[in-house]
Amino acid sequence: MMVRRIRVCLMSLLTVPFTAATAFALQQPAAQDGFVPVTGVPASEQVPAAPLVVGAYAFFLLLMMFYLWTIWRRIGKVEADMHALERRQGAGGSHAG
Amino acid sequence: MRKLFIPAVVVAAAMFAWAPIGIARVEYESTMLLVQKIFYFHFATWMAVTASVTVCGIASAIYLFRGTAAADHYAVASAELTTIFCLFGMFSGSLWGRKAWGVWWQWDARLTMAFLLELVFFGYLLVRKYGGPGAEKLAAAMGIFGAATAPFIYKSVDWWRTIHPQTTVMKTLGDKFPAAWNLVWFCSGAFLLLFVITLAARVRLEQLRAQLDRAYLAAEE
Amino acid sequence: MFLKVAVLVLKKDLAIEAKSREILYTTVFFAISCLLIFSVAFVKEGVPAEDAASGILWIALAFSGTIALGRTFERERYGETLRALLMAPASRPAIYVGKLLGMILSMLSTQVVLLPLVAFLFRAPLFARPLLLAALLGLGTLGFASVGTLFAAMLVRTRSRDALLPILLYPITVPVIIAGVRGTSALVQAPPDEAIATLWIGLLTGFDVVFVTLALWTFEPLMTE
Numbered sequence: 283m284m285v286r287r288i289r290v291c292l293m294s295l296l297t298v299p300f301t302a303a304t305a306f307a308l309q310q311p312a313a314q315d316g317f318v319p320v321t322g323v324p325a326s327e328q329v330p331a332a333p334l335v336v337g338a339y340a341f342f343l344l345l346m347m348f349y350l351w352t353i354w355r356r357i358g359k360v361e362a363d364m365h366a367l368e369r370r371q372g373a374g375g376s377h378a379g
Numbered sequence: 380m381r382k383l384f385i386p387a388v389v390v391a392a393a394m395f396a397w398a399p400i401g402i403a404r405v406e407y408e409s410t411m412l413l414v415q416k417i418f419y420f421h422f423a424t425w426m427a428v429t430a431s432v433t434v435c436g437i438a439s440a441i442y443l444f445r446g447t448a449a450a451d452h453y454a455v456a457s458a459e460l461t462t463i464f465c466l467f468g469m470f471s472g473s474l475w476g477r478k479a480w481g482v483w484w485q486w487d488a489r490l491t492m493a494f495l496l497e498l499v500f501f502g503y504l505l506v507r508k509y510g511g512p513g514a515e516k517l518a519a520a521m522g523i524f525g526a527a528t529a530p531f532i533y534k535s536v537d538w539w540r541t542i543h544p545q546t547t548v549m550k551t552l553g554d555k556f557p558a559a560w561n562l563v564w565f566c567s568g569a570f571l572l573l574f575v576i577t578l579a580a581r582v583r584l585e586q587l588r589a590q591l592d593r594a595y596l597a598a599e600e
Numbered sequence: 601m602f603l604k605v606a607v608l609v610l611k612k613d614l615a616i617e618a619k620s621r622e623i624l625y626t627t628v629f630f631a632i633s634c635l636l637i638f639s640v641a642f643v644k645e646g647v648p649a650e651d652a653a654s655g656i657l658w659i660a661l662a663f664s665g666t667i668a669l670g671r672t673f674e675r676e677r678y679g680e681t682l683r684a685l686l687m688a689p690a691s692r693p694a695i696y697v698g699k700l701l702g703m704i705l706s707m708l709s710t711q712v713v714l715l716p717l718v719a720f721l722f723r724a725p726l727f728a729r730p731l732l733l734a735a736l737l738g739l740g741t742l743g744f745a746s747v748g749t750l751f752a753a754m755l756v757r758t759r760s761r762d763a764l765l766p767i768l769l770y771p772i773t774v775p776v777i778i779a780g781v782r783g784t785s786a787l788v789q790a791p792p793d794e795a796i797a798t799l800w801i802g803l804l805t806g807f808d809v810v811f812v813t814l815a816l817w818t819f820e821p822l823m824t825e
Contacts, residue, residue, distance in 0.1 A: 331414035334474040338417045339399065342424075342467050346573070349463050353580050360587045367594055443821045491778070498771035505767060511759040517768075520754060520818050524747070524772050527810055531775065 387576050394569035401565065405558050414478040421471040422563050423570040424464045429529065430574055431461040432496070435503075436526025439519035448589060451515050454522050455507060456581035460574060461500045461525075469493055492531060499525035602697075605690040609698025614705075616675070623671050623706060628713050631664035635714070639721050653724030654784035658740070658777050660714055661707065665744055666766055668706045669752040672699070677756050692820040696749065700815075703745040711737055726784070728792045736783045736797065739804040743776035743811055750815040754822045776811075779804045 398419070408415040438454035441447055472490070473483050484490065503521040507514050553560040617623055638656045642649040676682040685695055719726040726733060751769050755761040783800035786793040 329478050331412065331478050334414055334478055335416055338471040338474045339420060341470055342420060345463060345467055346577075350577065350580070353577075353584055357584050357587060360584065360591055364587075364591050364594060367591070367598060371598055443818060492775065495771045495774055502764075502768045502771060506758075506764060509760050510755075510764065514758065516822055517754050517758065520750070520822055521768055521772075523818060524811075524814060527814060528772070528775065 384576070384579060387572060391569060391572045391576055394565070394572065398566055398569055401562050405562050408556065408559065414475055417471050417475040418559075419563050419566045420570075421468060421475060423566040424468045424471065426567040427464045427570040427574045428461055428468060428496070430571060431457045431464060431578075432500075432526050432529045434578070435461060435500070435522045436529075439522030439526070443516060443519040443523070451519070452582045452585035452589070453578070454519060455504075455515075455585060456578050458500045458503045458518070458522060459581060460577055462497060462504065464570075464574070465493065465497045465500070469497065492528065496525060496529065499528070602691055602694045605694035606697040606701060609685070609695055610701045610705075613672070613699070613702040617702075623668055623675075624709060626671060627664045627668045627706060627710050630667050631660045631710050631714050632717065634660040634663055635717055635721060643721070648722040648724075651785055651788070653718050653722035653726065654781050654788055656722060657714060657718045657726075657784060658780045660718075661711065661741075661780075662744065662770070662773070662777055664710050664714075665703075665707050665741075665748060666769065668710070669703065669748045669769075670762060670765060672703065672706070673752045673756045682753075682756060686823055692823060693816045696753070696816065696819040699753065700745055700749045703749050704741055707741045707745060708737075711741070724788045725790070726788060729787050729794065729797070732792075732794065732797050732801070733784070733787055735801050736780055736787070736804065739801060739808055740776055740780035743804060743808045744773050746808065746812045746815050747772050750819060750822070753819070772811075776804065776807055779807065 402416050402419050405416070405419075407413065408418075435454050435457040438450045438457065441450035442454055469490070472493075476485070477483050499521060503518045503525065506518045506521060510517055552563070635656065638652075638660070639648075642652045642656065673682070676685075686692070688695075715726055718724060748765075748769055751772075752765055755765055755768075758764060779800045783797045783804070786796040786800070
């Protein structure tokens with residue numbers, strides 16, 4: 283059983299270099315290496331970079347703050363439920379006792 | 380371990396406070412100028428996604444085969460974090476691409492598979508929410524398959540001619556542009572620390588929920 | 601022993617199917633109605649959109665495959681036979697392989713109908729390189745069916761399983777679909793680009809091995825309560 287699993291895992295690992303080799307061997311040569319910038323872009327198509335950069339970083343800040351806020355809110359809810367349960371038990375206990 | 384939480388938050392806050400200063404100060408890259416500065420957080424967030432996907436894959440496998448509850452907590456926490464960091468990765472890449480490539484989106488290999496990663500882990504969260512009892516195991520299967528596709532995403536830019544920069548860019552960055560090299564790894568460190576902190580917080584939420592469930596069960600007896 | 605169990609499960613499914621032919625007819629006619637909608641959308645004044653055929657073929661395959669998966673396991677759930685199967689003293693992966701083979705046969709029978717129709721409706725020379733096309737379709741079917749069988753089996757007792765199956769299945773199998781579409785496009789070109797098609801066949805093989813291995817590995821823990 284274990285031997286079969288190991289064999290299956292090994293076989294699957296062996297396909298990774300096989301696949302990579304196939305891909306590399308049959309890949310056509312790249313038409314261009316890497317990024318080639320375009321010069322002389324007409325003014326109508328130019329996009330100012332500053333809003334994009336600021337937008338990206340601002341989005342990150344908002345996203346993380348939102349996510350951490352949701353965690354905080356959910357923890358608050360769970361703790362509230364726990365306190366409610368303890369109170370109910372305390373009340374029930376004192377009645378039974 | 381819990382004692383490290385506050386110091387970790389302080390260090391992460393300091394790193395994130397310094398990061399914009401460092402990014403503003405670093406020289407422009409010659410071809411893309413200002414917009415290239417998105418790179419420092421873009422690359423860093425994908426480091427966080429890699430860490431997150433790895434944690435989710437391993438935790439899912441442990442949960443599926445051993446049934447350890449702690450593994451399940453880590454799996455769901457890292458799945459949520461994967462969706463968050465992956466979303467930011469695609470958003471930042473899109474803004475950068477708008478300037479550098481002229482398009483908001485391209486269906487090339489890496490972008491497509493990154494989008495798929497987001498969908499897979501979003502599906503993970505959907506299964507957990509709407510799958511009913513026993514959904515944790517199904518989600519664990521999704522986590523394992525999702526983690527298995529991640530290496531294809533990394534290598535996809537090398538296998539196919541795509542508009543996206545290849546992995547060789549990062550490998551030679553240290554020689555060509557050392558200031559950027561240092562900064563990008565600093566930002567990656569900040570993101571990884573942030574990942575660890577948010578993971579800890581999210582796992583804490585899961586532990587509290589499990590505690591509450593046990594308390595409910597005990598109260599019923 | 602493993603193969604015997606798998607073949608037994610396959611024979612059981614084929615026997616049931618031979619009597620009712622429910623899955624065969626519903627899947628094939630669903631695929632044809634997909635094609636109808638696509639031809640309304642993509643064929644303008646008798647001229648199909650360029651290079652639409654390969655994408656449409658694979659989308660129709662994916663959708664009809666999902667229907668077939670849902671129907672097969674719905675049948676098991678309705679008859680409560682899945683639990684009986686799992687209680688049998690047979691290796692779980694063998695049961696998985698048996699269901700997988702049944703699924704592959706179902707998808708292949710859909711392809712037999714789909715291929716000539718797509719070639720006709722969208723004017724695509726699909727049969728220019730039949731062996732390469734067969735390899736693409738076979739490997740793509742295996743990749744899709746392997747993940748599909750696993751997910752459909754694990755969702756069989758879940759609420760909202762009909763909605764969840766496509767949501768979970770498609771993101772994982774899109775790499776297989778992309779490889780299939782790109783490979784088929786390369787074959788449909790004039791002249792057919794065999795090098796690119798072979799590249800995609802190699803990648804499909806890689807995906808298939810990864811997916812089948814993962815599926816075999818995780819089937820047992822997923823199906824135990």
